[in-house]
Amino acid sequence: MRMSAPAAVQMDSTVDIQDVAVRFRSRKRDVTALREVSLSVRSGEFVAIVGPSGCGKSTLLKLVSGLLRPSTGQVRLLGTEVRGPRRDIGYVFQRAALLDWRTARKNILLQAEMRAMPSAAARERADELIAMTGLTGFEDAYPHELSGGMQQRVALCRALLHRPPVLLMDEPFGALDALTREQMNVELRRIWRETGTTVLLVTHSIPEAVYLADQVVVMTPRPGTVDELIPVDLPAERDYGRTMAEPEFARVTGRIRDLLGAATSAE
Ligand SMILES: Nc1ncnc2c1ncn2[C@@H]1O[C@H](COP(=O)(O)OP(=O)(O)OP(=O)(O)O)[C@@H](O)[C@H]1O
Ligand SMILES: [Mg+2]
Numbered sequence: 001m002r003m004s005a006p007a008a009v010q011m012d013s014t015v016d017i018q019d020v021a022v023r024f025r026s027r028k029r030d031v032t033a034l035r036e037v038s039l040s041v042r043s044g045e046f047v048a049i050v051g052p053s054g055c056g057k058s059t060l061l062k063l064v065s066g067l068l069r070p071s072t073g074q075v076r077l078l079g080t081e082v083r084g085p086r087r088d089i090g091y092v093f094q095r096a097a098l099l100d101w102r103t104a105r106k107n108i109l110l111q112a113e114m115r116a117m118p119s120a121a122a123r124e125r126a127d128e129l130i131a132m133t134g135l136t137g138f139e140d141a142y143p144h145e146l147s148g149g150m151q152q153r154v155a156l157c158r159a160l161l162h163r164p165p166v167l168l169m170d171e172p173f174g175a176l177d178a179l180t181r182e183q184m185n186v187e188l189r190r191i192w193r194e195t196g197t198t199v200l201l202v203t204h205s206i207p208e209a210v211y212l213a214d215q216v217v218v219m220t221p222r223p224g225t226v227d228e229l230i231p232v233d234l235p236a237e238r239d240y241g242r243t244m245a246e247p248e249f250a251r252v253t254g255r256i257r258d259l260l261g262a263a264t265s266a267e
Pocket of ligand 2: 057058059170
């Protein structure tokens with residue numbers, strides 16, 4: 001039996017950030033990157049994070065992954081406090097960060113080597129992901145033989161190889177042209193629905209955030225905190241063109257623009 005409401009909320013949360021602050025101190029300067037950040041993400045939820053440059057979005061993902069410890073407050077992932085680098089996550093960065101001398105498949109399998117996963121199971125999972133992301137036929141291509149979008153697909157496969165319950169994505173499509181980016185958005189939404197992974201995605205694109213997410217976190221300028229949490233009330237099945245034409249899409253993108261516009265003009 002669940003005894004109290006706060007405990008129940010925490011039990012249900014895959015990511016639970018409570019009253020976190022991050023300060024970077026060096027001899028040259030002190031920077032408060034984040035202050036009073038609280039955020040709870042349910043299992044299987046897709047959360048997009050938007051905010052002005054330098055407001056602490058990447059810092060927030062680093063806290064969840066354990067690459068960084070908060071100065072104050074607490075971060076919990078899958079019910080335990082994050083105290084150091086966590087292995088139960090997948091991470092995708094803005095640049096695909098592939099090894100030039102390894103083929104697409106070997107780049108994906110790097111994840112298995114780092115974790116000493118059984119190789120037959122890893123190869124099988126890699127093949128599944130290659131098919132899921134439309135990379136079939138390019139398994140043996142080297143990164144320089146792949147387009148930018150394909151390289152990001154390889155990075156996504158690598159991040160998903162060990163079936164992480166949580167996927168962190170930091171501007172994964174920022175370097176792609178607009179059309180490829182749209183295609184990647186559609187693919188990512190489909191893959192997310194197929195895998196059931198909880199996703200935290202940082203993006204500078206408001207339409208991308210609203211098309212993909214169940215909730216959008218809008219952050220204030222540095223020291224960043226959560227300005228508003230906006231639920232996206234769109235159907236689970238989202239045709240790209242039709243979604244853009246929905247009144248709910250216009251409402252949410254408009255609200256985010258207002259918040260970010262107000263943030264910039266207040267600077
Ligand atoms: N390791 C570090 N040491 C010192 N300062 C840091 C460090 N990492 C980040 N910062 C500072 O913290 C603030 C937030 O940085 P962060 O990278 O999280 O911003 P961001 O929201 O991801 O920005 P962008 O949208 O430009 O990627 C910045 O002022 C940055 O200079
Ligand atoms: Mg960043």
